[in-house]
Amino acid sequence: MTNLIQVNVVAADREIWSGEASMVVAKTAEGEIGLLAGHEPMLAILAPGPIRVTAADGSKVVAETEDGGFLSMEHDNVTLVVRDAHLVS
């Protein structure tokens, strides 16, 4: 099995999605970023736009945010904190 990362997508009033994933693609204030396992620790501000997660089983999860938020990555744990996001698919 390839390396996986633990992903949590949380909104202010609930957890939107959590699980293992192989890749997360999100839009930060400076451009799109793709996160794989072993990425260096980072804290980034998210811009409004889609968050795409490739889950461990290969399925894709897309969440949309109008407000932005931030993401933190450390020890293969990605937390995407968005105020009002919803799953698109």
Add this chain to the structure above:
Amino acid sequence: MAAQLRVYRQKIKSAKTTKKITRAMELISASRIQKAQQRVAASNPYTTAVTKAVSAVATYSDVDHPLTRKVENPKRAAIVVFTSDRGLAGAFSSAVLKEVEQLTKRLQDEGQEVVYYLVGRKAVAYFKFRQRESINQWTGGTDVPSLETAREVAEEITEIFNRDLDAGGVDMIYLVGNQFVSMMVQEPTTTRLLPLEIVEEETASEDIFPLYEFEPEVDKVLDTLLPVYIENRIYNKMLQSAAAEHAARQKAMKSATDNADKLILNYTRLANQARQAEITQQISEIVGGADALSTVSED
């Protein structure tokens, strides 16, 4: 005599009606506490994530941000008061207002002017009755707080905090509201919101923050994070207050129901006594009458 009995029966009936209402409210609150607690629990991942991120940034940069800068001699403070919209919740709102009065006194003794922001109809009514000023009020929906209200409150108090003192700005911002401790205990608590004290949530063992890469720069990240953090603190306070409100109401309604039971019991006893007295009197009247008759006929 019969009149006395009727009065007792009326009182029993009214106590029974009241009991039905209080019982219903007790049950409603009981089910709402659960929902309120679920909301608190549901917002926890967000709170944890935000707090963690803020403390991570704080540990890696010398935090010097307008929102964390302490003023040497604070001149004006704002208190955000969180009460409920509706009463019948025991000392829920009055406990908070009492706490507010104490805090006000303390701040005034330190030579600070105090301004208020009110959340909940009870606080608004309290201030209106005493003809005291408040800058802004939010009413409606204290039992199911919305994120929008939290955001509005956050924006408004951040704005007044950043404003110059001469233009009506404030140096300190306090939040006073009920904290849900347990089903039986709700505690009015005061927390200082601004300037921010970065409280590091009990950092679990070996939980040393890695060397983060920030995107964009640290300052920008902090700029974005702090308002989110403030908003979250307010939202959290509102959720806590909502849970506490339901718990307080359930408690108050439970004791009201118990009291109604006691009243019904007492009045039933009195009513029985009155009925018995009435019967006794009637018997003695009959006996007396019969006695009188028999003496007459003997003659």
